[in-house]
Amino acid sequence: MRAAEASAVAREWQRFTPAERVARFSVYLAIVAAIVWSIDTIEVIPEFLYDAPEQMADLLVRMWPIDYAHYPRAIHETLVETLHIATLGTILTLVMAVPVGLLTARTITPHPALNWLGQLILVSSRSVNSLVWALLFVAVFGPGALAGTLAIAFRSVGFVGKLLAEALEETHKGPIEALRAVGAPWLSILLKGYWPQVQPSFWSISLLRWDINVRESAVLGLVGAGGIGVALDDALNFFYWDRVAMILLTIFVVVIVAEVAVNAIRKKII
Amino acid sequence: MTAAAGSPGAAPRRAFVPSWPKRIALLAVAAYVIYAASLLGISWERFLIGMDEGARFIGRMVPPNFTRWELLLKGLLESMQIAVLASALGIAISLPVGVLAARNLMPASVTVPMRVFIGACRSLHPVIVAIMFVKAVGFGALAGVLALVVASIGFIGKLFAEAIEEISLKQVEAVRSTGASFMNVMTFGVLPQVMARFIGFSLYQLDSNLRNSTMVGIVGAGGIGGTLFAAFKRFDYDYVCAILIAIIALIFAAEIFSNWLRRTFQ
Numbered sequence: 001m002r003a004a005e006a007s008a009v010a011r012e013w014q015r016f017t018p019a020e021r022v023a024r025f026s027v028y029l030a031i032v033a034a035i036v037w038s039i040d041t042i043e044v045i046p047e048f049l050y051d052a053p054e055q056m057a058d059l060l061v062r063m064w065p066i067d068y069a070h071y072p073r074a075i076h077e078t079l080v081e082t083l084h085i086a087t088l089g090t091i092l093t094l095v096m097a098v099p100v101g102l103l104t105a106r107t108i109t110p111h112p113a114l115n116w117l118g119q120l121i122l123v124s125s126r127s128v129n130s131l132v133w134a135l136l137f138v139a140v141f142g143p144g145a146l147a148g149t150l151a152i153a154f155r156s157v158g159f160v161g162k163l164l165a166e167a168l169e170e171t172h173k174g175p176i177e178a179l180r181a182v183g184a185p186w187l188s189i190l191l192k193g194y195w196p197q198v199q200p201s202f203w204s205i206s207l208l209r210w211d212i213n214v215r216e217s218a219v220l221g222l223v224g225a226g227g228i229g230v231a232l233d234d235a236l237n238f239f240y241w242d243r244v245a246m247i248l249l250t251i252f253v254v255v256i257v258a259e260v261a262v263n264a265i266r267k268k269i270i
Numbered sequence: 271m272t273a274a275a276g277s278p279g280a281a282p283r284r285a286f287v288p289s290w291p292k293r294i295a296l297l298a299v300a301a302y303v304i305y306a307a308s309l310l311g312i313s314w315e316r317f318l319i320g321m322d323e324g325a326r327f328i329g330r331m332v333p334p335n336f337t338r339w340e341l342l343l344k345g346l347l348e349s350m351q352i353a354v355l356a357s358a359l360g361i362a363i364s365l366p367v368g369v370l371a372a373r374n375l376m377p378a379s380v381t382v383p384m385r386v387f388i389g390a391c392r393s394l395h396p397v398i399v400a401i402m403f404v405k406a407v408g409f410g411a412l413a414g415v416l417a418l419v420v421a422s423i424g425f426i427g428k429l430f431a432e433a434i435e436e437i438s439l440k441q442v443e444a445v446r447s448t449g450a451s452f453m454n455v456m457t458f459g460v461l462p463q464v465m466a467r468f469i470g471f472s473l474y475q476l477d478s479n480l481r482n483s484t485m486v487g488i489v490g491a492g493g494i495g496g497t498l499f500a501a502f503k504r505f506d507y508d509y510v511c512a513i514l515i516a517i518i519a520l521i522f523a524a525e526i527f528s529n530w531l532r533r534t535f536q
Contacts, residue, residue: 020534023534027531034354035358038350038354039355042348042355042415043411044410044411044412048408049408055406055408056406059402084309084310085310087302087306088307091303123522124518127481127521128514129484129485132514135502135510136327139323139327139507140323141317141320141323141324144310146310146312146317146320149312215393216395218395222488222489226310232398236401248394251398252394255394256393
């Protein structure tokens with residue numbers, strides 16, 4: 001008895017239990033093993049690597065001077081198309097994400113099977129990259145902006161729906177109970193109980209996603225789904241690097257302007 | 271509803287007044303949708319034709335064709351290698367970059383260029399960055415790794431800098447008042463406050479890199495994306511279906527793995 005107490009006192013304090021230490025150690029081991037394995041087996045062609053500086057210099061020389069005249073000729077039209085794809089895709093996303101979000105939120109849909117169905121829709125939307133969505137829709141609807149818009153919309157549903165469901169689950173119970181107590185129908189509960197509470201996060205999520213979608217819709221054209229990516233793909237295929245530089249500059253400027261605008265609007269509405 | 275509200279004498283008060291500006295905004299959005307849809311050549315007929323095409327397309331996708339599973343596995347492994355290396359390098363680089371971009375630790379002469387650098391890394395889509403690197407270092411996995419390193423710096427660097435800006439400066443001051451060197455202030459005053467969030471960002475980026483590493487192959491930067499795109503161009507849809515299933519399974523497995531990692535480090 002005495003001995004046990006003494007050993008308990010003498011025992012050194014440790015932050016983690018043995019099981020935790022084993023787990024952490026195995027994580028470190030796994031990380032190191034993964035990195036070593038990757039370095040060991042990844043295929044890098046050394047000849048390509050040696051002349052990388054030359055190639056980079058060559059690229060910059062070919063890009064300069066930037067072909068500004070290409071903007072009114074071909075880029076402007078596709079840029080407008082890109083912005084329409086992003087915006088229209090985001091609006092379509094909101095239309096689809098609201099019902100799925102409602103389905104997923106446990107406080108609104110009290111049935112676990114339905115919640116699970118909502119989760120499944122959201123996860124499958126998120127785990128398919130927007131370029132893959134674009135490939136699929138190009139195969140279905142043919143090349144063009146329709147495929148791009150749908151790709152943007154289907155990819156964004158997962159993101160918007162997940163965040164919307166989380167916002168819905170975090171609402172205060174008070175106003176909802178009050179509405180329920182006066183016998184309000186469920187549509188009124190949704191519109192007057194939940195909506196005012198999730199409205200700020202709803203707008204902020206939508207704006208954030210629009211910003212991401214502007215970025216994503218710029219590459220959809222590489223697989224033929226419309227927008228500025230089509231112009232980029234054309235320029236790349238013909239090795240017009242000065243045009244490529246102009247297109248990249250355009251994308252860069254638009255993305256930065258979109259981000260600044262979104263931040264300004266978000267500050268205003270939150 | 272209006273008649274019942276309010277006591278006699280007082281002006282009737284409606285509970286939920288309709289807001290005209292909001293209704294007009296909603297109408298404007300609807301008008302925009304119609305305008306943009308017509309501009310992009312989106313129409314109902316086209317949608318219906320597409321539905322027919324879609325049925326045929328799905329018909330050709332099933333059953334998925336796994337006979338060339340060796341090529342598939344090779345592509346998946348390469349994607350994983352790209353993701354692992356890009357995350358390791360990207361995380362290692364974003365740690366100092368994030369510290370240098372934090373406005374409460376560094377003077378503006380350091381943070382402003384760092385912020386521009388992070389912004390530049392973030393602004394272009396990884397696939398576009400991959401195009402540049404394919405030109406610079408040739409076709410193959412290395413271009414993909416470099417492109418995703420850039421993306422990782424853009425994401426983790428920004429969030430890490432923001433996390434550092436939110437720390438409590440009291441602990442930093444306490445460490446500094448003992449005469450500690452800059453590195454000691456970092457290790458004992460700053461990093462303990464932000465390490466948990468940094469690990470969170472890194473895990474998220476690992477997931478995100480894995481997703482993107484399956485895509486950079488479309489422009490020739492290695493991984494399963496090249497196989498996917500090639501199969502697509504050959505209208506080899508049952509093989510496309512098999513690749514897609516494999517990619518989704520990989521991403522699911524990665525998500526489960528990263529959740530387990532997150533729990534271990536909490």
